[in-house]
Amino acid sequence: MKVVITEFMDQDALTGFSADLDVRYAPDLVEDRAVTLAAAGEADALIVRNRTQVDAELLASAPKLRVVGRLGVGLDNIDMAGCAARGIAVCPAIGANTRSVAEYVIGTAFSLSRGAYAANAAMIAGEWPRGTLGQGGEIAGRTLGLLGFGAIAQAVAGLAAPLGLRVVAADPHLPPDHPAWRDAQRLSRETLLREADILSLHLPLTPETAGLLDAEALAQLKPGAIVINTSRGGIVDEAALCDALRTGRLGGAALDVFASEPLDATAGAQFADVPNLILTPHIAGVTAEANIRVSRITVDNVQRALMEPVT
Template identity: 65%
Template sequence: MRVVVTEFMDEEALAAFESGLSVTYDPSLVDDRGATLAAVGEADAVIVRNRTRIDRELLDAAPKLRAVGRLGVGLDNIDLDACRTRAIAVLPATGANTLSVAEYVIGATMALVRGSFAARDEMVAGLWPRNALGRGGEVSGRVMGLLGLGGIAQAVAERARALGMTLAAHDPFLPEDHPAWAGVGRCGFEDLLGRADVLSLHVPLTEGTRGLLGADALARMKPGAILVNTARGGIVDEAALVAALTSGALGGAALDVFATEPLTAEAGALFRNCPNLILTPHIAGVTGEGNTRVSHLTVENVRRALAGD
């Protein structure tokens, strides 16, 4: 049997595959579609992150494919209907990077609320901006709003609560009697926008969530609020967000995901000179520890699928 890995992972995890199974580990494949299609021709399984498109073209090029291991949890790059038709198992690494994402959300929140961690150039220049930066805030006592209350949002809630934050969330798909609601204010989408001092997004990208945080929704947010998006690009109208930050209507934002990924120079130009904005390249769930957990779980998921367990 043959496994093809098209994006980076912890290579040591691959040792868990049984001897006799052929593994092609080539993270450069994600940037060469033709080479990817050629590589999967004899593959029984592929392992990907979020950039490799598992669509009908790739599935047609991989007639033996039985399993898709996802190094993460988002599945918008995978044609689930086509995989279901072919009886191909789609295997996300559920829970393995939860801690990494939750810590990113809390870290970004604290940095943006405090507003004092981007002063290196001024400090080195001898400007000593103590008065300007001494007006930053504390997260304790603020409302952490969670759009979606799945596993990652629950981990964020646990850490936000420990910091003295009040919790509010909107998730129409989570049953009212679910234990995750304990200590979390349950509210509608519009109410959440108006209540949250920090709004953290934890929903998938679907036709229902695409553009959900557009100009109208952003205008309904509390003045000076913080937005953190570690979910998926496309949920937030990026131009509208830049306008809200530039006008001062919002106090700051952290974006780890974008409508265009990788973010090109052309797409990135939108964010040039935008104040109080943290931009990172889809790495909220990628830490050394998280990558190890994700990689080992994905290998185990694929191993079991190929073994028929």
């Protein structure tokens, strides 16, 4: 049986595959769709991150496919209905990068609230912007709003409370009696938007969440509020966010995910000269430690699925 890996992972984890499996580790495959489709045609198992589109076209080109291992947790790049119809197992690495994303959220909240860490060029040029940069704020005493309260958002809440943040969350899919609500005050989405000083998104991209944080929703946030998106691109109206930052309506934002990924120069141009904005290339959940955990879990998941009898 053949395993095809189209994106990067921890190579040491590959030793976890049994010797009788033919493993093709080709992390550049994602850059060439035609070659990816051809490789999928030989695959019993496919391991991907978020850029490889496991869509109807790929599934049609992969008649032997039995399992898709996802190096992460998001599934919007995978045709779940198509996989289910074929009996193809889909195995996300649940929980493996939770801590990494949670730390990213807290770290960017600190940075954006303080606003003091982008002064190198000015200081090297002989400036001393102490007055301006001394006006940043502390996060203690602020309200952190978590839109979506799954495992990652719950981990963020666990890190935030000891720092003196008030934690509120909105998630209509989490039962009111769920024990996670002990760590956050349960609010409606509308109330959360009005009360959050720092808004962190933890939602899947669905028809219901696409464009959810548009100009109207952004206008409901407090003046000077901070927005952090580590969930999925397309949930935030990027143009409206840039406008709110340029006008000073919002105090800052961190975007790790984008409507168009990878972000090219055309899509990226809208972010030029936007103040107090942090852009990162979908790496909130990618740390050295998380990559090891994600890779090992995915190898185990895929190998286990391949051992299941064919029905």
